[in-house]
Amino acid sequence: MIEIKDLSKRYGNFQALDGISMTIDAGTVFGFVGPNGAGKSTTMSILATLLLPDSGIAKVSGFDVTKHPKEVRRRIGYMPDFFGVYDRFKTDEYLHFYGASYGIARSEREKLIPQLLELVNLSDKKEAYVDGLSRGMKQRLCLARSLVHDPEVLILDEPASGLDPRARIEMREILKELKRMGKTIIISSHILPELAEMVDQIGVIEHGRMVAQGKVSDIQSRLRVNRVLHIRTLARQEELAAKLRDEAHVSRVLSDANGIQVHFSGQDVEQMQLLRRVLDWEYEVVSFNEAQTNLEDVFLEITKGGAAT
Numbered sequence: 001m002i003e004i005k006d007l008s009k010r011y012g013n014f015q016a017l018d019g020i021s022m023t024i025d026a027g028t029v030f031g032f033v034g035p036n037g038a039g040k041s042t043t044m045s046i047l048a049t050l051l052l053p054d055s056g057i058a059k060v061s062g063f064d065v066t067k068h069p070k071e072v073r074r075r076i077g078y079m080p081d082f083f084g085v086y087d088r089f090k091t092d093e094y095l096h097f098y099g100a101s102y103g104i105a106r107s108e109r110e111k112l113i114p115q116l117l118e119l120v121n122l123s124d125k126k127e128a129y130v131d132g133l134s135r136g137m138k139q140r141l142c143l144a145r146s147l148v149h150d151p152e153v154l155i156l157d158e159p160a161s162g163l164d165p166r167a168r169i170e171m172r173e174i175l176k177e178l179k180r181m182g183k184t185i186i187i188s189s190h191i192l193p194e195l196a197e198m199v200d201q202i203g204v205i206e207h208g209r210m211v212a213q214g215k216v217s218d219i220q221s222r223l224r225v226n227r228v229l230h231i232r233t234l235a236r237q238e239e240l241a242a243k244l245r246d247e248a249h250v251s252r253v254l255s256d257a258n259g260i261q262v263h264f265s266g267q268d269v270e271q272m273q274l275l276r277r278v279l280d281w282e283y284e285v286v287s288f289n290e291a292q293t294n295l296e297d298v299f300l301e302i303t304k305g306g307a308a309t
Ligand SMILES: Nc1ncnc2c1ncn2[C@@H]1O[C@H](COP(=O)(O)OP(=O)(O)OP(=O)(O)O)[C@@H](O)[C@H]1O
Pocket: 011, 012, 014, 016, 034, 035, 036, 037, 038, 039, 040, 041, 042, 043, 081
């Protein structure tokens, strides 16, 4: 459904995309992940026909974005990372406006818009002015806007950014529903663990290059991602974190309000020895357990040190 080959884009002297390639099959939910400035929005803007590439090919449903932009636009719904909403509209007027601009007849819109509002949980807000909506509601309205012409492909640039946890869960549920409806979805996010539950594949981009692509499980096994240990102590957490950094088989230690995360390449025996040492050092350990590796761990593993390989 989406095919990108050797796509490059420069802004002045800055190489934002440096020969990106990827293929996304119909019905796939593709998570596009990468650090700030990696080139995700640039790739998505090219797919959305809003930006021309310098070289390479991008196709949606077989149509080249530069040669047949109208055909592409008919097939895609695009939700940008920053968007404006027309403040003086009420919610349903806003969707009528977009529906009309896609040439959808009023009678058809009268049927469609209540369905869209229901899908994005805004039915009770149809009479509300857009500027009075919360950020989460505006995001959902923007998603409804991108669905108004029933596109096959959804290009969603950080749809959950800036949302509180509850609003993020709501957004995730809507995306699951869209997946069930058979849409092909490309979604970028920094909130990687949340993506893990719904994406079929991921592409990791860094410095304008694709550094890994495929099923999350395949990428995990290919990279032989380290196990991650979670340790919580009653006190002296930072001191323990510093000590752990000097231990054998430890590649990375993160310490935050949730405790210490240790990326560990040892096996069970070494893990047991590490636990024994932590206890010998007389730290007051509340918990010491092995976490399931998730998308965030994969991402950190692939992009660690900022070196693209
Ligand atoms: N119009 C522009 N002019 C100059 N540089 C730009 C322009 N748009 C983007 N860039 C630069 O190109 C790089 C890639 O930007 P892009 O927005 O595609 O990254 P991103 O992966 O979407 O990042 P983020 O997660 O922060 O949105 C960044 O370094 C950015 O500063």
